[in-house]
Amino acid sequence: MTTRDPFTRPLGRRQFLRSMGAAAGGLAIAPWLSGCGDGATSATDVAVPLQVDPSRPWWLQNGFGPVSAEVEAFDLPVVGALPPELTGLYVRNGSNAQTGVSRHWFLGDGMLHGIRLDGGRASWYRNRYIHTPLYLNDQDFIDSGIPQGGNNQSNVSVIHHAGKLLSSGEVGAAYHIDSRDLSTVGVEDFDGKLNTSFTAHAKIDPVTGNMHFFGYWFVPPYLTYHVANPAGEIIHSSEIGLGANSMMHSFAITDRDVIFYDLPVLFAPEVAGTDFPYRWNDEYGARIGVMPLGGTGDQIRWVEIEPCYVFHELNAFRDGDDIHIDVCRFDRMMDGERFGDVRSAFYRWSLNTAGDSLGFRDEVLIERPMDFPVHDRRYTGRRNRHGWLTTFRDHPDTVNTGGVIHIDAQSGDTTEWDPGPNRHLGEAYFVAGGSDEGEGWLLTYCHDHARGETSFVVLDARNVSRGPIAEVALPQRVPYGFHGTWVPDGA
Numbered sequence: 001m002t003t004r005d006p007f008t009r010p011l012g013r014r015q016f017l018r019s020m021g022a023a024a025g026g027l028a029i030a031p032w033l034s035g036c037g038d039g040a041t042s043a044t045d046v047a048v049p050l051q052v053d054p055s056r057p058w059w060l061q062n063g064f065g066p067v068s069a070e071v072e073a074f075d076l077p078v079v080g081a082l083p084p085e086l087t088g089l090y091v092r093n094g095s096n097a098q099t100g101v102s103r104h105w106f107l108g109d110g111m112l113h114g115i116r117l118d119g120g121r122a123s124w125y126r127n128r129y130i131h132t133p134l135y136l137n138d139q140d141f142i143d144s145g146i147p148q149g150g151n152n153q154s155n156v157s158v159i160h161h162a163g164k165l166l167s168s169g170e171v172g173a174a175y176h177i178d179s180r181d182l183s184t185v186g187v188e189d190f191d192g193k194l195n196t197s198f199t200a201h202a203k204i205d206p207v208t209g210n211m212h213f214f215g216y217w218f219v220p221p222y223l224t225y226h227v228a229n230p231a232g233e234i235i236h237s238s239e240i241g242l243g244a245n246s247m248m249h250s251f252a253i254t255d256r257d258v259i260f261y262d263l264p265v266l267f268a269p270e271v272a273g274t275d276f277p278y279r280w281n282d283e284y285g286a287r288i289g290v291m292p293l294g295g296t297g298d299q300i301r302w303v304e305i306e307p308c309y310v311f312h313e314l315n316a317f318r319d320g321d322d323i324h325i326d327v328c329r330f331d332r333m334m335d336g337e338r339f340g341d342v343r344s345a346f347y348r349w350s351l352n353t354a355g356d357s358l359g360f361r362d363e364v365l366i367e368r369p370m371d372f373p374v375h376d377r378r379y380t381g382r383r384n385r386h387g388w389l390t391t392f393r394d395h396p397d398t399v400n401t402g403g404v405i406h407i408d409a410q411s412g413d414t415t416e417w418d419p420g421p422n423r424h425l426g427e428a429y430f431v432a433g434g435s436d437e438g439e440g441w442l443l444t445y446c447h448d449h450a451r452g453e454t455s456f457v458v459l460d461a462r463n464v465s466r467g468p469i470a471e472v473a474l475p476q477r478v479p480y481g482f483h484g485t486w487v488p489d490g491a
């Protein structure tokens with residue numbers, strides 16, 4: 001692990017990374033013009049404008065549109081070379097309304113898309129709905145009543161812990177998934193000990209193997225923190241006091257701390273029948289809470305910050321009395337059309353814990369819209385050198401991803417792969433392939449909106465600008481989704 005603060009160069013962190021962000025944007029077109037890495041399919045297509053029909057919701061068309069079939073295909077052709085060490089399952093969750101209609105991008109039925117890799121082969125691809133009551137009874141989030149327990153769409157994320165692959169939604173219980181075929185085993189209630197929601201962004205401490213997570217809810221207790229041991233047994237739970245039912249999509253841990261984001265997007269029952277039931281609230285304010293890892297709600301300390309919204313952090317770590325959290329920060333969220341003002345940038349939040357009250361400062365690391373941040377999870381909660389994010393392109397009518405950017409926090413360098421004007425990446429999930437931090441691969445789905453086709457791509461994580469080292473054409477389009485994970489054989 002590096003110990004040198006990478007951002008103390010004379011130019012200054014803010015100035016330097018802003019300039020690197022601008023440079024990366026300016027150079028973004030170069031990789032696809034010059035061809036991709038050995039093995040990638042051609043991405044030198046002529047740009048085809050991304051058309052959005054304004055009469056229909058953007059999340060039901062183009063690459064977002066749901067697919068109706070559950071398919072499976074075997075021994076898929078590989079262009080390039082899949083690393084033989086990469087043997088296991090890549091699986092990604094997403095929102096896929098079985099009726100073809102949903103009230104929001106976040107309100108479709110959970111569907112998993114998985115590809116099994118085996119010693120250099122792409123053994124199979126399949127997509128499977130998660131068999132929630134909402135799916136089985138053809139109901140949506142709104143019609144089904146309060147989404148507690150298994151009564152949720154389980155459409156956001158996946159995590160592998162204690163030998164179980166779990167699918168999770170924004171609220172409600174997780175589902176146990178059979179990693180052999182993506183079938184639904186059932187609701188995961190941790191032997192009856194979990195009666196709150198299960199977050200889509202649980203964190204596994206790489207040293208202890210404990211899984212830290214929370215559930216948030218519409219009525220008190222609004223927030224409850226839990227710890228499960230490496231055997232998957234809940235060993236600790238504690239309620240955390242919140243002023244209202246704010247939407248808490250993620251949180252962070254360090255080796256000593258748990259950090260919660262209490263931000264001004266609140267449950268809004270007045271829109272629950274027509275839309276995603278959360279709205280920006282100008283009155284609520286915003287604050288960050290810190291408590292000891294494994295601690296209790298009475299130990300939490302809060303600090304007020306400027307109102308904003310954060311879905312995801314890249315990582316967090318402690319440096320003496322300071323806690324640093326690198327986040328994709330939106331100025332506002334859930335405030336009208338699409339998501340409201342979606343202006344965003346990559347920030348570092350820094351909390352000083354030395355005094356009676358928490359100190360807070362923030363700074364822009366890269367002034368560019370990006371999200372789906374990932375890190376080498378062997379460094380969760382520890383100072384990380386490497387990070388990766390999906391870039392976003394401007395479009396007035398739809399969410400529009402681009403490529404992937406690699407940030408080297410030690411050198412301050414950023415490098416990027418842009419897959420070409422017609423292609424769009426999802427979250428690029430890091431899989432370790434060596435002992436050094438960042439040594440490994442990025443796995444993601446890549447959609448071509450001109451062809452209506454999706455491929456699975458593998459990138460060298462520390463050399464993303466080379467382009468894919470392997471690419472697998474998939475038998476059907478994979479709608480844009482949310483979060484994925486990797487289940488290695490034997491885990």
Ligand SMILES: [Fe+2]
Binds near residue numbers: 200201311312482483
């Ligand atoms: Fe998320």
